Amino acid sequence: MNSATSLPLLVILSSLLPGLVIFFLPEGSHRLRTTLNLAGAFVKIFLVGVLIWGVFHGQSYETRWALAPGLDLVLHADKLSLLFVSLSSVLWLVTTIYAIGYLESSPHRSRFFGFFSLCVSATVGLALAGNLFTFVIFYELLTLATYPLVAHRGTPEAIRGARIYLTYTLSGGMLLLIGTVWLYAIVGQTSFVEGGVLSGLSSEYHTQLILIFALLIAGLGVKAALVPLHGWLPEAMVAPAPVSALLHAVAVVKAGAFGIVRVVYDVYGVTFASELGVLMALGIAAGITIVYGSVKALFQDSLKKRLAYSTVSQVSYIALGTAILGPIGTIGGIVHLVHQGIMKITLFFAAGNYAETLGIHKVSEMNGVGRRMPGTTLAFSIAALGMIGIPPVAGFISKWYLGLGAVEAGMAGWVLPVLILSSLLNAGYFLPILYRAWFRTPAAVWPDEHIPAARFETHGALLWPPIITAVLALAAGLFAAAPYSPLEWASLIAQREYGL
């Protein structure tokens, strides 16, 4: 095995192996567990760096392993997978630091971090999957690895939330599986290729291909929380904050969205999908989800639930981007994959900080929290403004490209109203929070203050992660035109897809 064939596998192993060791560590060995976690995270980032450098210089990386006749497990590094891999490995590092601080003294930490590492390994495998078969494998593994994390607290609500989560995701996985097997039955084993692989099929297959598309998107749409398949997401909010952060920004929801991107661009090919007429349906589903999620978010008093519905809405921007035919819209959708991740994780870190430090779980309890926790609230504000789409935060870039792409594709008639409406709704559910946090007078006592203000407003391990990700969100917007920026990568991917 040389580096070209082993590197993608090593990227997965860098979190898988520490995770397996962590399972067997006694609860008390705090230091060893932390070392393993962080070492794994840093090694992964380093390996991903090597991958990016290599791919940029024309090197190709692929691990291939036959599981059955005609079924190869393929891990392949292309530009799209690298975008997702870098996102997950960077955010994994930050989330690990956060989780170490968050779970400081709670029970079953070895179990938690073990599954945490498995979850990231599955996400990275999903990102690197070189064909649909491999994607399905990691998609299901992700479900398995996240179940114990959602059920982690062991309360009846947690068990119930985990069961609902599982019901949705396993049913979705089954649809995805059937769609994939069907596709394989028609075309055999094919890799993900920019521009798709199906356009050469004769027109007698088109009905089947439309049905397969519906199956695949329904299966992926469960994790991507497309309405009406989103029901699990608010229920899974019972999980500890780092898990929610991971679920919403990097792993589960993103896996669904990433899958949709893969299916549209690298299996069907966006032009062919548009000819089949399935893009329009996807776009409409995404549009409905965007508006529905925002409206629901407006009425949630629980901060985490409001963020959850916001995720429902925001992730569908990615699907919307894929549904817009034309390079600009593609850029908007793909770049949002990254932008939504860093902004949403900031919001969840901040929400976790409010809950852990002051016992604040509801929006109505947030009066004046900006004075008590300025760092956290500043990070929250940056991310929230980005979600609304206010420049120069990253979210603005996404919306700008989506809007421009819609105009270019002649879909402005309904995409622009959706974008404008959703931005107004975003403002409607985020600005009141910011107003409360910064300008209202604080309540006399906080609901349940665990961590008194000392040198920092809360533990350092809780404070720094949201600040780092907020800075990233700002940087992704400010330096969008710089080389290696998410926008730059998204543009490269779009160029390849459209053969420009």
Place this chain on the structure above:
Amino acid sequence: MTDALIALVALPLTAALLALLLPRIATALVIFSGLAITASAIALLYGVNTAGALHYELGGWTAGLGIALRADGLSAILLLMIALVMFAASVYASAYFGKASERAQFWPLWLLLWTALNALLLSGDLFNLYVTLELLGLSAVALAALSGKHAAVQAALRYLLVGLLGSMLFLVGVALLYAGYATLDLATLTQVVKPGPIAWSALTLMTFGLLLKTALFPLHFWLPPAHGSAPAPVSAVLSALVVKAAFYLVLRLWLDVFADIVTPTAANLLGVLGAGAVLWGSWQALRAERLKLLAAYSTVAQLGYLFLFFPLLLALPPGPARDVATGGLVMLALTHGFAKAGLFLAIGIVQQRSGHDNIQELGGMVQRLPLTTFAIALAGVALIGLPPSGTFLGKWQLISAAIATGQWLWVAVTAIGSLLAAAYIFRILGHAFGNQPYPHQAVAVAREEWPALLLTLTATLVLGLAGAHVWTLLENGS
């Protein structure tokens, strides 16, 4: 290589006799002979993989008079599964049965069962098959009744009657064939058998007898009580291996010997019964109150999947496509063997430590018995058919063949069955993850936990990741 053929029958048989005579050293004897049998199975597999199917006439008597042993890729891989599962369960049983008197009763029967399984897989003629089938049934019944409890004895008695009826039907079929074609050698029969009343009625009788023994829905009624009340290591091999031996014979008869006789309609009937097994078994497993019953009904369901393959295989023309699908079938059977054995062993640990196996009262099990729970979860992954288990690859082929031949009904059955399996497995895990205090002093013994864990790991990781070799072996060993 022929040494390995003989050793696979001679070793367990000799050990069984010795264990009867020398009960004091029986445990050591079982472990050592277990290792030797496993080594022989590996040697046989290697031989079949390199040199193709093997054939040996005991004492030089030709077929028809003497006892002929034969092995191809299918029997070799099943023999290895039997060896590994039996060996792991033997290690487990050495700790599970605390009293020396219990072990003294247990080992001879156990080794006899092992002998019967191996001999059945190696037999090449119908009379020997009948004898081994009978031996297998009787030793299985004796083992199932071992606890001596009322429920166990009652279930075992029913098991005995069903088994006898099954063998009797099989024997009548054998007699018909002998009357019609004057041979019992499978290879010869394959060439001479012709469509007609004799072949049809023989096949029907034999199949019916075997379906009783393999507990295909709706002939499964005897299985849940028998498997649910036997000692844990016995349940493990009954569910994982014994029912599969009868299935193996059905497969041989339908795909080899009577390949020209069987009709798509008949195969469809098997498929329908298989579908009934999948749905009914999974549903009953979901409703089960006790872990062991859940596992037993899950066996009913999992056997159903194997029968779904019959209408598919018959619809595919002989050639690569059919071989790939057959590999999927073998994969399902293998994975289920390892997973179900591991599951029963793990359940046995739970039952011994907490004194019950009520699913409702498993709260907090994850904290107290983490490895055991992990083994149950791994087995669950394989039973549901999620990656990276071998079942995933098998079900993929099942769905693929169904789509390719346009038989969408089986796709739906597989999908629903898998989701039901997920529901019954996560019903256990949901309770196990609860944070209620687990009231029992639960210190698991390594000799019990590790066999369970290794078996389930084989099902979920080894078979899933090294699965391609199974297809290669079947091709090389034909």
